Amino acid sequence: MMNGDRITLAHGSGGKLSAALVKEVFAPAFSNGALNELHDGARVRMPGAQLAFSTDSYVVKPLFFAGGDIGRLAVCGTVNDLAMCGADPAYLSAGFIIEEGFPVADLARIVSSMGAAAAEAGVAIVTGDTKVVEKGAVDGLYINTAGIGAVLPGTDVSPRRIRPGQDILLSGTLGDHAVAVMAGRYGLELPPAVVTDCAPLNGLVKEILTAAPTVAVLRDPTRGGLATALNELALQAGVGMMIEEGTIPVRREVAAVCDLLGFDSLYLANEGKFLVIVEPNYTEIVLSVLHRHPYGREAAVIGRVTAAPAGQVGLRTIVGGVRLLDMLVGDQLPRIC
Secondary structure: OOOOOOOOHHHHOOOHHHHHHHHHHHHHHHOOHHHHOOOOOEEEEEOOEEEEEEEEEEOOOOOEEOOEEHHHHHHHHHHHHHHHOOEEEEEEEEEEEEEOOOOHHHHHHHHHHHHHHHHHHOOEEEEEEEEEEOOOOOOOEEEEEEEEEEEOOOOOOOHHHOOOOOEEEEOOOOOHHHHHHHHHHHOOOOOOOOOOOOOOOHHHHHHHHHHOOOOOEEEOOOOOHHHHHHHHHHHHHOOEEEEEHHHOOOOHHHHHHHHHHOOOHHHOOOOOOOEEEEOHHHHHHHHHHHHHOOOOOOOEEEEEEEOOOOOOEEEEOOOOOEEEOOOOOOOOOOOOO
């Protein structure tokens, strides 16, 4: 996968080339127990506590889109990565790389949005850094956020805990974020219902882990979408997965955009949805928690973990056939998150 001598945009897509970049370049250089789990963040032990730590960088274009902006995205993205590790996020850092000439009013609007998202999530932005670079060196504004939080007692959320027979739940509709960003980027007029799903999920996740502490794994399908996230989990756990196409929630408007422009909602980025893999005896409990929460009302059971074929994901179509649901190779849309 890394035969070429140059990085391409596809290496940042979250799909096969991203995985190859991590496996062949970063992992050998940085290998350690916390990193090698390849979760949404690292779980690390400190004296008297188990913490989760995560970082992400945001280069979305446009900076403002229906229902959100790069600031809200930066806070929610890191908060959610910590939540997917079974942690209660507490503190974030924020780093800004700003192109000279960037409007101060836009920066103030973005920073205000970050503050509002942090307040909603119940976290504090406690440190940061700012760099200004020459015009043309960046595309307006890039933001990096990192965060820490304590792992919730009694939880052990990890891909290694996935077992055949477990149910796969999705917290809501697919593709809302990617379609909202695409509409902003290309000036498309879409129905008012199509807005980013960007939201802090830590409160909902905490409710789920309190009600069902034996949840095997959580994962938010951001870059590469649902299909890529499922493939990553299947490969890490050495299991198969079978997904039912007819149970996957997608807004009618998003499905129409995908049909019109040739996109597949299974590969579109999401910023306010997550997967839950859990033993069947806890499925109804988790669904009940999801359906009571504003960010989980459209949750559904979408499939089940199987013993074979190991490392592969199948999609049972609405007409009864089965097709292999592979990992994204390149980009459907670049720079969604």
